[in-house]
Amino acid sequence: MKRIRxxxxxxxxxxxxxxxxxxxxxxxxxxxxxxxxxxxxxDMDLERERGITIKSHAIQxxxxxxxxxxxxxxxxxxxxxxxxSYEVSRSIAACEGALLIVDATQGIExxxxxxxxxxxxxxxxxxxxLNKMDLDSADPEEVGDQIIDLIGCDRSDIIPASGKxxxxxxxxxxxxxxxxxxxxxxxxAPFQAMIFDSVFNSFRGIIAYFRxxxxxxxxxxxxxxxSTDKEYxxxxxxxxxxxxxxxxxxxxxxxxxxxSGIKEAKxxxxxxxxxxxxxxxxxxxxxxxxxxxxxxxxxxxVDTDDYEELRFSMEKLQLNDASxxxxxxxxxxxxxxxxxxxxxxxxxEIVQERLEREFNMTVITTVPNVSYLAHLPNGTQxxxxxxxxxxxxxxxxxxxxxxxxxxxxxxxxxIGTVMSLCIQKRGDLVSQIxxxxxxxxxxxSMPLGEIVFDFYDKLKSISRxxxxxxxxxxxxRESNLVKLDIMLNGxxxxxxxxxxxxxxxxxxxxxxxxxxxxxxxxxxxxxAIQAAIGAKIISxxxxxxxxxxxxxxxxxxxxxxxxxxxxxxxxxxxxMRQIGSVEVPQSAFLAILKLD
Amino acid sequence: MPGIYVHIPFCRTACHYCxxxxxxxxxxxxxxxxxxxxxxxxxxxxxxxxxxxxxxxxFGGGTPSVLPSEDLKRITDxxxxxxxxxxxxxxxxxxxxVNPEDVNEGTLQGWLDAGFDRLSIGxxxxxxxxxxxMNRKHSGTEAVKAVGLAHKMGFNKISLDLIYGLPxxxxxxxxxxxxxxxxxxxxxxxxxxxxxxxxxxxxxVSEGIEKVAPDEKIEADYxxxxxxxxxxxxxxxxVSNWAIGEEGRALHNSGYWSGEPxxxxxxxxxxxxxxxxxxxxxxxxxxxxxxxxxxxxxxSEKLSRIDRxxxxxxxxxxxxxxxxxVELERLWGVNPAVVNxxxxxxxxxxxxxxxxxxxxxxxxxIPEKMWLIGDSISSDFFVT
Ligand SMILES: Nc1nc2c(ncn2[C@@H]2O[C@H](COP(=O)(O)OP(=O)(O)OP(=O)(O)O)[C@@H](O)[C@H]2O)c(=O)[nH]1
Ligand SMILES: [Mg+2]
Numbered sequence: 001m002k003r004i005r006x007x008x009x010x011x012x013x014x015x016x017x018x019x020x021x022x023x024x025x026x027x028x029x030x031x032x033x034x035x036x037x038x039x040x041x042x043d044m045d046l047e048r049e050r051g052i053t054i055k056s057h058a059i060q061x062x063x064x065x066x067x068x069x070x071x072x073x074x075x076x077x078x079x080x081x082x083x084x085s086y087e088v089s090r091s092i093a094a095c096e097g098a099l100l101i102v103d104a105t106q107g108i109e110x111x112x113x114x115x116x117x118x119x120x121x122x123x124x125x126x127x128x129x130l131n132k133m134d135l136d137s138a139d140p141e142e143v144g145d146q147i148i149d150l151i152g153c154d155r156s157d158i159i160p161a162s163g164k165x166x167x168x169x170x171x172x173x174x175x176x177x178x179x180x181x182x183x184x185x186x187x188x189a190p191f192q193a194m195i196f197d198s199v200f201n202s203f204r205g206i207i208a209y210f211r212x213x214x215x216x217x218x219x220x221x222x223x224x225x226x227s228t229d230k231e232y233x234x235x236x237x238x239x240x241x242x243x244x245x246x247x248x249x250x251x252x253x254x255x256x257x258x259x260s261g262i263k264e265a266k267x268x269x270x271x272x273x274x275x276x277x278x279x280x281x282x283x284x285x286x287x288x289x290x291x292x293x294x295x296x297x298x299x300x301x302v303d304t305d306d307y308e309e310l311r312f313s314m315e316k317l318q319l320n321d322a323s324x325x326x327x328x329x330x331x332x333x334x335x336x337x338x339x340x341x342x343x344x345x346x347x348x349e350i351v352q353e354r355l356e357r358e359f360n361m362t363v364i365t366t367v368p369n370v371s372y373l374a375h376l377p378n379g380t381q382x383x384x385x386x387x388x389x390x391x392x393x394x395x396x397x398x399x400x401x402x403x404x405x406x407x408x409x410x411x412x413x414x415i416g417t418v419m420s421l422c423i424q425k426r427g428d429l430v431s432q433i434x435x436x437x438x439x440x441x442x443x444x445s446m447p448l449g450e451i452v453f454d455f456y457d458k459l460k461s462i463s464r465x466x467x468x469x470x471x472x473x474x475x476x477r478e479s480n481l482v483k484l485d486i487m488l489n490g491x492x493x494x495x496x497x498x499x500x501x502x503x504x505x506x507x508x509x510x511x512x513x514x515x516x517x518x519x520x521x522x523x524x525x526x527x528a529i530q531a532a533i534g535a536k537i538i539s540x541x542x543x544x545x546x547x548x549x550x551x552x553x554x555x556x557x558x559x560x561x562x563x564x565x566x567x568x569x570x571x572x573x574x575x576m577r578q579i580g581s582v583e584v585p586q587s588a589f590l591a592i593l594k595l596d
Numbered sequence: 597m598p599g600i601y602v603h604i605p606f607c608r609t610a611c612h613y614c615x616x617x618x619x620x621x622x623x624x625x626x627x628x629x630x631x632x633x634x635x636x637x638x639x640x641x642x643x644x645x646x647x648x649x650x651x652x653x654x655f656g657g658g659t660p661s662v663l664p665s666e667d668l669k670r671i672t673d674x675x676x677x678x679x680x681x682x683x684x685x686x687x688x689x690x691x692x693x694v695n696p697e698d699v700n701e702g703t704l705q706g707w708l709d710a711g712f713d714r715l716s717i718g719x720x721x722x723x724x725x726x727x728x729x730m731n732r733k734h735s736g737t738e739a740v741k742a743v744g745l746a747h748k749m750g751f752n753k754i755s756l757d758l759i760y761g762l763p764x765x766x767x768x769x770x771x772x773x774x775x776x777x778x779x780x781x782x783x784x785x786x787x788x789x790x791x792x793x794x795x796x797x798x799x800x801v802s803e804g805i806e807k808v809a810p811d812e813k814i815e816a817d818y819x820x821x822x823x824x825x826x827x828x829x830x831x832x833x834x835v836s837n838w839a840i841g842e843e844g845r846a847l848h849n850s851g852y853w854s855g856e857p858x859x860x861x862x863x864x865x866x867x868x869x870x871x872x873x874x875x876x877x878x879x880x881x882x883x884x885x886x887x888x889x890x891x892x893x894x895x896s897e898k899l900s901r902i903d904r905x906x907x908x909x910x911x912x913x914x915x916x917x918x919x920x921x922v923e924l925e926r927l928w929g930v931n932p933a934v935v936n937x938x939x940x941x942x943x944x945x946x947x948x949x950x951x952x953x954x955x956x957x958x959x960x961x962i963p964e965k966m967w968l969i970g971d972s973i974s975s976d977f978f979v980t
Contacts, residue, residue, distance in 0.1 A: 547815040549970075549972050560866075567980075569971060570976070570978040573975070578942070
């Protein structure tokens with residue numbers, strides 16, 4: 001236990017966490033040259049394709065310290081994108097120290113700060129690392145000042161490093177051993193471990209990952225979760241290398257896994273406490289916050305018959321994505337599905353993609369929205385996670401929408417454009433603080449509903465990538481919101497309804513009609529697309545009818561070819577959803593996000 | 597009714613829109629005929645065709661009329677010797693596809709002698725500028741003469757092939773239709789110009805040199821033909837086929853649409869029986885050498901029950917008889933209207949599927965005015 005160190009790597013997105021992790025794995029000989037690739041720990045296809053980390057990833061390393069002793073270093077690489085901060089917070093709860101990586105060419109950015117505070121809240125020892133020192137544009141003086149300012153360390157505490165050249169890797173390992181405290185706990189106390197992640201493996205079933213807080217556990221022990229009291233046999237326990245490495249015993253400080261014949265996904269809950277049945281601990285491990293979803297959207301199977309299948313898939317996905325929450329709902333247009341809460345738009349996109357890739361479930365996503373508060377005449381309040389649930393006008397005193405504090409760090413050259421973007425999104429400037437002579441932190445109070453869609457992308461593009469952004473909930477405020485409905489050939493499509501600020505409703509309605517016209521293919525009859533507020537139509541587009549699609553030739557006996565053609569046509573249609581008489585492709589439901 | 601299809605893979609010139617298998621080099625027609633005679637033998641010997649009673653014979657192509665009449669006769673004789681049911685002296689229908697420029701007293705007599713009783717004449721249009729655009733080698737006047745002469749020589753089953761949806765004006769199409777309907781014919785096959793990728797036309801369209809006619813034009817052409825043919829006494833019995841009287845329906849093609857077995861002979865021909873569909877190799881030299889070695893150069897595909905159900909549905913909905921969903925379920929164990937109940941609601945509700953007058957109440961068809969979107973309708977009912 002004295003020779004275990006648990007630490008995570010935290011930073012703003014793209015500052016080089018996963019690349020630096022590669023160097024650590026290499027230096028400690030944890031993976032062979034052959035297993036080595038760029039960002040080895042990003043093992044999900046989606047992560048590799050997008051070049052970002054989505055999941056935290058724990059791995060054990062063996063390291064011989066300068067004192068000649070062998071240490072076990074448990075590293076957790078974390079994602080940097082705002083939407084995955086829940087992954088970071090769970091990792092932090094399993095560690096005693098954190099490497100705070102700062103890109104020496106970029107300086108401190110929004111998630112550098114927010115992730116740092118997360119770590120400080122849990123009393124983690126912070127080791128600041130100035131990364132990408134190999135680049136000519138690295139500015140260690142300036143960025144070093146920013147770090148010192150931020151965490152109040154000594155310049156000599158900051159380790160200059162490079163995930164490319166390997167600079168600083170030895171020093172980092174040394175600092176981890178010397179500065180990060182060994183795990184504390186009582187070996188003789190009842191076994192107590194915290195579940196921080198889990199995954200469904202089609203060969204091995206449900207695998208839960210945990211960090212031991214007190215006591216020990218052995219293979220074949222009878223174990224249980226505190227929240228459910230369900231008992232299992234620990235069929236296999238072990239530690240996390242690049243693959244699973246079975247062990248007979250795990251003890252304080254160990255980061256490990258358990259396979260125990262858990263049947264149902266919902267039996268495992270991230271944050272739960274694992275203990276042994278023989279000598280159970282009485283207290284749950286704390287320090288785990290529940291997720292607060294920021295964005296809600298309905299997820300529906302493309303094929304209505306796949307509802308149950310979708311539920312199973314989501315339960316399994318939830319094992320590996322504790323920030324995903326959902327409950328059943330139904331839609332007049334789409335039938336049965338689930339209202340899901342996401343941490344942001346990227347999170348929503350990733351969930352949709354993972355369902356498709358890992359579970360072969362194609363889903364339709366409804367227009368995302370935030371969570372509103374409706375004040376009813378009887379004095380009660382109702383949380384509205386779905387625009388369709390909003391009571392009619394007369395049943396309503398007022399509607400409040402969630403606000404956030406948005407913190408934007410930008411080069412001072414872009415203050416003007418960032419300001420006008422935020423004001424356009426109904427933001428109010430709260431403060432403006434110069435971090436250095438040319439870096440400014442702007443704080444805005446803004447409706448969350450305005451930033452969930454395309455704010456982040458817009459911010460990046462207007463600032464040429466130089467602005468970074470983070471946000472925190474800031475209560476609810478009354479707003480002049482209207483419900484905008486979309487109708488296809490007169491049938492209202494509840495899945496496309498949105499709550500919009502009255503001032504934006506007209507232009508929004510027009511743009512969405514135009515976008516839908518682009519996305520809905522021509523049908524056998526004319527399709528009218530209308531946007532309405534209440535009974536008032538505010539915009540209309542029409543899609544002309546297909547007049548001819550029959551391939552006239554079907555002779556010479558070549559019926560196969562024709563059949564294959566129609567099979568293909570049918571397959572294309574299966575990815576669409578019938579709304580009244582109109583076939584609507586999956587993509588159209590996300591039209592609102594692609595408005596410009 | 598079971599039928600026999602013979603593919604004659606030669607043409608004098610290539611039409612710009614055609615992607616059927618053919619060769620424009622006519623040197624090897626002799627070897628081809630020898631090969632074909634051999635293939636007839638091989639098919640017979642294989643024994644797999646012993647069951648069905650073949651009632652129709654159809655020569656398509658390519659252009660069968662490029663072969664000398666003597667060769668055609670040798671082929672029909674050989675086929676009759678092997679496949680004509682004992683109680684018949686000739687097939688119930690023996691059709692040959694011909695081009696107007698090949699029609700003269702001599703050839704007509706030759707075709708009669710070879711046993712053909714039905715001509716399918718590739719007219720396509722009566723407008724010379726259109727014919728030239730398609731790279732056809734006859735004129736409108738020649739086509740009119742050809743039909744008259746054929747009728748005079750004793751052919752009373754004559755079908756014309758026409759193409760609509762050409763980049764022409766409405767007047768030209770109407771004149772073509774009117775001219776056709778005034779000729780002594782009892783059948784019309786009319787196809788919309790389809791742009792196939794591996795053709796001159798396909799190339800021109802993809803290069804942007806040529807434009808396809810808009811849907812509206814295709815629809816207008818089709819509607820004109822439908823109404824003019826009706827006035828002239830034709831029954832519109834399949835999406836692309838019109839006939840005078842019940843007896844005018846093409847027996848051979850109807851066999852394809854009702855799932856009857858058919859033998860396919862010649863390179864590129866398709867054959868079908870039970871759950872096997874095969875295609876003979878589409879390469880004349882290879883065909884000739886393989887058959888010469890006593891081998892049948894087929895590639896075949898096994899059809900599942902679902903494939904067969906989908907095919908029946910697809911071809912059935914192209915006819916005025918339509919399909920019986922109950923019957924499909926009896927045959928293939930699945931009712932496409934039940935598994936696609938959304939489609940059923942949609943199309944019965946919007947008049948895309950109506951009960952037929954022809955058969956018992958179980959039969960449903962696509963009404964004429966919606967046949968042009970028939971692919972959407974039938975694919976909606978496909979079982980997957
Ligand atoms: N030149 C240079 N490039 C680096 C260095 N470290 C990382 N990069 C590059 O920076 C980009 C981001 O690196 P990652 O390691 O994926 O960054 P990350 O912090 O893990 O990113 P997220 O997990 O998505 O937050 C990649 O293109 C790396 O090749 C470095 O030390 N020097
Ligand atoms: Mg990463």
